[in-house]
Amino acid sequence: MRDVKFSLNASxxxxxxxxxxxQIKVAAHAGFDGIELWVKDIQEYLEKEGSIKELINCIEASGIDVVNAITFFKWSDTDEGTRQQGLKEAEREMTLVKExxxxAVAAPPSGDMAALPLQKIAEHxxxxxxxxxxxxIDVYLEFWGKAPKLSTLSEAMIIALESGLPDVKLLVDPFHMYTGGSHFSGLAYLKSEHIGIFHVNDYPSHPTRKSITDKDRVFPGDGxxxxxxxxxxxxxINYNGYLSLELFIENxxxxxxxxxxxxGLEKMKQTYLR
Structure with a gap:
């Protein structure tokens, strides 16, 4: 994977x-090619400290790309009113990050999807x-290992197939594959163009899969x-997109x-470059 690029998730x-x-300056100085920003951080900066122009100037000066945005609008939900509000929020936030x-923006299962069939989620x-x-802007379908629905790679693939869209891109994360019980061999069924971004992390043997949480993630190669x-x-599959380090270590x-x-960048290169 010599042509792969490296990103830092701001988490x-x-x-x-x-x-x-x-966050942008640190990622650039560390040698990353891109960064994933959280919409809440962008909004907080604009509300308290700076302007869109200053942020754009910083990004351009850094020489790195903003490759994805993390947010949690409820694009699918059992309550139609909640979903419609989620779509309005999605429009505001996607317009902001596009500017x-x-x-791209991630689309995880942040709504109440438990009772929804996969076909309905695909329509949403x-x-x-x-x-x-x-x-x-692109949107990346993300699965969460501990979500009641859309918790596995296979469910994400079904939603992609049932959506009727020709080019759905997934956000794939080893931690969520582990916690949701996805088989890593399932990656063989993907093509490079099916992966919008690939999160990089590792996890220890303890806590157990049942009780492990995001904060227990470790650097790649340490678990x-x-x-x-x-x-x-x-x-x-000749993946040449972004590998993005996403950890939630608290200290x-x-x-x-x-x-x-x-x-983190050094550990990514050690474990993923061959």
Whole structure:
């Protein structure tokens, strides 16, 4: 995977309480090619500190791309009123991130989907995608391992197939594959163009799969994830998109944000480049 690119999900830097400008600067100085920003951080910066123009100037000066935005609008929900409100929120937030040059937005199962059949969720995703297309931004279908519905790679693939869309892109994450019980061999069924972005992380043997939470994620290579197997699957499909480090570690002790980012990039290259 020599042509793969590296991104930093801003969640990795959350313990340092940086504003979005400093998140971008850290990612750039550490040597990343891109960054995933959280919409809440963008909104907070604009409300309290700066302007869209200042943010755009910072991104352009950094030389890195904003490859995805993380947010939680309820694009699918058993309550139609809630879903319609979610779509309005999606339109506002996708318009915002498009303005700063962001390429895509994640669409996780953040609504109440438990009672919905996959076909209905697929219809909802198709509607969200149509909205994103009008705005001019990609949307990545994301599954969460502990979600009541849309918790596995196979469910995400069914939704993609049933959506009627020709080019659905998935957001794939080893932690969510593990917690949801997805088979890593399922990656062999994907083509490179089916992956919008691939999150990178690892997980320990304890806590157990049943009780593990996001904060228990560890750097790639430091846990029990079959990282070599995952890297092999990605290499076989000639994946050349972004690998993005997404951790939720709560305390890095005496390390600085830049040190953490540089270490994370080093671990990514050690474990995924072959």
């Amino acid at each position: 990795t830097l959350f313990p340092f309480d940086l504003n979005v400008i400093d 700063i040059g962001c390429k 995703f198709s509607e969200l995608t149509e909205l994103a297309n009008r705005i001019g 029990i994830a079959p990282t070599a197997e995952v890297a092999n699957y990605l290499e076989k 890095y002790h005496n390390q600085s944000a830049l040190e953490v980012a540089r270490y």
